[in-house]
Amino acid sequence: MRRVQGWIEANLDRHINRLQRLVRVPSISPTGQQMAEGAETTAQLLREIGCQVVEIVPTSGFPVVFGEWQAGQPYTLVIYAEYDVMPADEPAWKVKPFEAALVDEPGLGRVLMGRGARNQKGPLVSILNAVEALVALDGKPPVNLMFVFEGEEELGSRHLPEFVEKYADRLKRADAMLAPHTHMNRQGEGLLWAGSKGIIVMELEASGQKWGRGPVGADAHSCYKAFVDSPAWRLVQALATLVSPDGNRVLVDGFYDAVLAPSAQDDALLAAFQDRFNPDFLDMGITRHIEDVHGLELMRRFFYSPTLNINGLSGGYAGPGIKTLLPAAATAKLDLRYVPNQEASDLIAKLRGHLDRHGFPDVELRVLGQSDWSATPLTSPVVSAAMSAYRRMGREPQVWPRNPGSIPFWIFNRAPLNLPFASAGLGHAVRSHAPNEFIVVDGNAQVFGLAQFETSLAAILYEFAAASAHA
Amino acid sequence: MRRVQGWIEANLDRHINRLQRLVRVPSISPTGQQMAEGAETTAQLLREIGCQVVEIVPTSGFPVVFGEWQAGQPYTLVIYAEYDVMPADEPAWKVKPFEAALVDEPGLGRVLMGRGARNQKGPLVSILNAVEALVALDGKPPVNLMFVFEGEEELGSRHLPEFVEKYADRLKRADAMLAPHTHMNRQGEGLLWAGSKGIIVMELEASGQKWGRGPVGADAHSCYKAFVDSPAWRLVQALATLVSPDGNRVLVDGFYDAVLAPSAQDDALLAAFQDRFNPDFLDMGITRHIEDVHGLELMRRFFYSPTLNINGLSGGYAGPGIKTLLPAAATAKLDLRYVPNQEASDLIAKLRGHLDRHGFPDVELRVLGQSDWSATPLTSPVVSAAMSAYRRMGREPQVWPRNPGSIPFWIFNRAPLNLPFASAGLGHAVRSHAPNEFIVVDGNAQVFGLAQFETSLAAILYEFAAASAHA
Missing domain, CATH: 3.40.630.10 (Zn peptidases)
Structure with missing residues (x-):
């Protein structure tokens, strides 16, 4: 050359x-x-x-x-x-x-x-x-x-x-x-x-409007919590059902069914550069990884694991100081990263089904964007x-x-x-x-x-x- | 006159x-x-x-x-x-x-x-x-x-x-x-x-900084969720332990111990104006109350029940559209309204103890303001x-x-x-x-x-x- x-x-x-x-x-x-x-x-x-x-x-x-x-x-x-x-x-x-x-x-x-x-x-x-x-x-x-x-x-x-x-x-x-x-x-x-990897970005929203409980449209004064339900607590409880207590395993039925685990050949490929695998992102001040994984197992997860992550939480008052509201709605933005051979439509249907079966049919799931693997x-x-x-x-x-x-x-x-x-x-x-x-x-x-x-x-x-x- | x-x-x-x-x-x-x-x-x-x-x-x-x-x-x-x-x-x-x-x-x-x-x-x-x-x-x-x-x-x-x-x-x-x-x-x-009523306004924050897991200081790209823990999920899981699945009963041990329930005399006082009890706030478009209470029971809760309410949730990206972050921290603002003979310092200690016992010693509890009953x-x-x-x-x-x-x-x-x-x-x-x-x-x-x-x-x-x- x-x-x-x-x-x-x-x-x-x-x-x-x-x-x-x-x-x-x-x-x-x-x-x-x-x-x-x-x-x-x-x-x-x-x-x-x-x-x-x-x-x-x-x-x-x-x-x-x-x-x-x-x-x-x-x-x-x-x-x-x-x-x-x-x-x-x-x-x-x-x-x-x-x-x-x-x-x-x-x-x-x-x-x-x-x-x-x-x-x-x-x-x-x-x-x-x-x-x-x-x-x-x-x-x-x-x-x-x-x-x-x-x-x-x-x-x-x-x-x-x-x-x-x-x-x-x-x-x-x-x-x-x-x-x-x-x-x-x-x-x-x-x-x-x-x-x-593929990605589905979505919002989950709990609201008085959809729930038929709690404030509708406008936030209420928080003293009414004594007899008015809270869409923010509802969102928290719905979210909490989605993952294990450590936040890392997705508890939606069948979520992992279609995941192709790395083969021995795939592992060999990763092992070939395991010692040199040190991308910039590993220097993020993160002191411990999930389950303290490292080396080959970290690489396997990075390349082969689907994830469900919270991008952001919002609802009610989040500014400095105090504002005692009972919010009419609360939202979580989530991204779901998926891998071969998972399919987006199947995953979305499973998430929706999970929320419905756990008693949260009113919690809206809105897909904001998607890109396939x-x-x-x-x-x-x-x-x-x-x-x-x-x-x-x-x-x-x-x-x-x-x-x-x-x-x-x-x-x-x-x-x-x-x-x-x-x-x-x-x-x-x-x-x-x-x-x-x-x-x-x-x-x-x-x-x-x-x-x-x-x-x-x-x-x-x-x-x-x-x-x-x-x- | x-x-x-x-x-x-x-x-x-x-x-x-x-x-x-x-x-x-x-x-x-x-x-x-x-x-x-x-x-x-x-x-x-x-x-x-x-x-x-x-x-x-x-x-x-x-x-x-x-x-x-x-x-x-x-x-x-x-x-x-x-x-x-x-x-x-x-x-x-x-x-x-x-x-x-x-x-x-x-x-x-x-x-x-x-x-x-x-x-x-x-x-x-x-x-x-x-x-x-x-x-x-x-x-x-x-x-x-x-x-x-x-x-x-x-x-x-x-x-x-x-x-x-x-x-x-x-x-x-x-x-x-x-x-x-x-x-x-x-x-x-x-x-x-x-x-x-008395009120304690506080923040609960989960962060990579305090946790020793997850991104520290700056948010990470969400693809790292595959091996990096999420403070936002941690906050959700910590919050979810605090209240019953419907968001209405506080599950902190001893939370209700010091609450003076209304006496028969108190009830009689409420009953005296029960038919006329129609403050403006009851016209908030709220179609159903907690446990569908109404009348005297609604008044009893309004005047005599302590509450734990989410004022707001924040953390990560909450703007329009998409930003796929793994947030380094997430925060909930809460207000706790309390009644005779509950005491603020006791309630704060019980909340702190609850978080510690449930495995969330790193989730910070910061009191932002307080006013006694x-x-x-x-x-x-x-x-x-x-x-x-x-x-x-x-x-x-x-x-x-x-x-x-x-x-x-x-x-x-x-x-x-x-x-x-x-x-x-x-x-x-x-x-x-x-x-x-x-x-x-x-x-x-x-x-x-x-x-x-x-x-x-x-x-x-x-x-x-x-x-x-x-x-």
Whole structure:
């Protein structure tokens, strides 16, 4: 890959500038700001690297930028990323978040700091730069490419399925999907994901309105508790039935029935990087884990366990000091993370049934959002290609069977497309959705810079062509 | 009382103006606005009616206005009220809240509308006007008087005990306390209170910090629930142990031990006005009460039952939409209303012990505020005087053994003063702490106007002198 990396290094200033151009467009989907400009700039970058077909495809929400590069190759890869970002109004920014400044970061040399540098404009532009390099060197990419750059990832990809349905005939011709990402950690190790957990976000609400007891509509003075029921206590009692006293085992009948436990092979995969498994999140000041698990058992839970978590509690008065109310309603926001082969509709029905059977038919369960799980066999060419590419770049991959969060890979991985996929790339970047987000440009002996990141993406394309041919 | 009422009616414009002068001073204790002016105007009104000793007594907070009128009578009454008010920044005001405008209110004739008209400047000025009338007619009041007008009632009377301690020698010479209040409802019935419930307001907090499990300090991403404990679930489980599944019976050992159940005599008192017991609060859209109680049993619970209520729940994300957090802490604000002979310190110790025994020693219990109960025997001269005065004014009293809320009467009623007391007065006023607060000036056939309210207060003073002599 030295040849590719050499070409990229010779063109690095232009590559950096390309990323700066996209970061400088504040395409903030939660506020709707400059989304059209974000789509247009993304399309322009696709045209610049020579993509033959570039379309800005309207959806019921923000458009998808679609590109197609028919290179006459036997295999086809979908590249997925997003051009929308979160707002950047946190006061802690030390640069203007949409200026894409190059900043010296101790130990890492220059970094490009700005909203979207990591999530996801950095990876989006880097794969385009990598393709440009391959075309410059080889005349064409080693695989046919379809680019799907959506504008609603930060809104839960709510209209991406609409696009996929519309473009299903073309997308079905693909063999796999690649989601480029800065998967190198500060220790210089390379992760990759072959799936993600599913998530259902919901609200449980107890109210006088629905219950037929307690205050209706407006909160009452708390002295009336002497003869008026409390929806807040009702919510507490309903919630308490859902989990074990330690808050960790879900007590809903059949909740765990469809969970696929990790196989011996899965365990072996985890054991392979158990000693190196030390993501940033493990440094959260958490002194003891659930049941004091650690090592392999911690990893098994992280990757394979469904969870039911309280995101937030609300109802009545929560300000400073005192306000003696008997609240008319109380709400818990919950997220339920689920895994193969659990199904969302089945889990929601089981939760509803649990509440009904425990005497809480009036406690409302409202689904606020949902994203399905995804899963690719590790023997799939796109996964083995990413693993080979990492090794060619001198790094032994940490293969995460799935991302423990929720990522819209299911839209490609489940019906109707059923594409195998990998999320991969040896770049280093930090602080998604947070102040001073950056992607490394220079790097150091352990941590790759931007040229190596782009080279690793080029390597994945080469390896995918090769692995597909051998599969 | 026709003579007194005639004199008051002849002087009513001046009496109205006196109330307007005090309402026009925005002595808002929660913001500290014009509190010195409020105290000065109150002192000025005391001097105007001829009170011999008037002092503005500094405390660690806002001052108490103290007045003493040694009339050479055998009995002495403390008059308690406050000159501070709540803010009036609600947009729904239809007059300027500190202009004390006279407004026509359908069916009630003129009312004086403004912040404090009901709570508590109306009653404060009305008792001064009543005393003025008695002095004009009789040369002196029928009882010796001590006025205690505090400036921190809306702040929980936090420095009133400090004043009472300082003036204890003088105050102990009193035989009883009278808290003038607009106790006539819209049906023209007269209530009086001979006590109040106690209240403890507290917070329960579960946190990773105290627990040694779960996120510490900052919330974590909710995907870590797979191996990180949840303080929010812990709070839910701790709360759920405190009450019965219906949320109504407190399950803390010994919680009800010291509760004095209503005697047959108490029940008879309630039964006497059971058919007329229809306070505004019963029209809250509440369709069913706890255990479907009604009538006498509802009244027994309202006046005699301690309660444990959730004022509010908070923790994690409670805004619109979705934020998948694993909160580092969660909090419930609770109020515990208690009755004779329960004691606050004992109840707090029992709650703490309950949490400890149920495995929640880390769940913090923080007391945010407290106000003790008060209780006066209905045979006490000050209560029977108020009852007689009501009857002389043509109204059969509804004697509430206690106010079901919390009122700082305990500061006079419990040690060191141990004064019997009544809260009484046949005026009509509405909307404490709310927009368009008013006190009735004209009234109608059922509802007394300001002159009758003042007359009823004068009648209580006469009757107290008489009842004390017979006691």
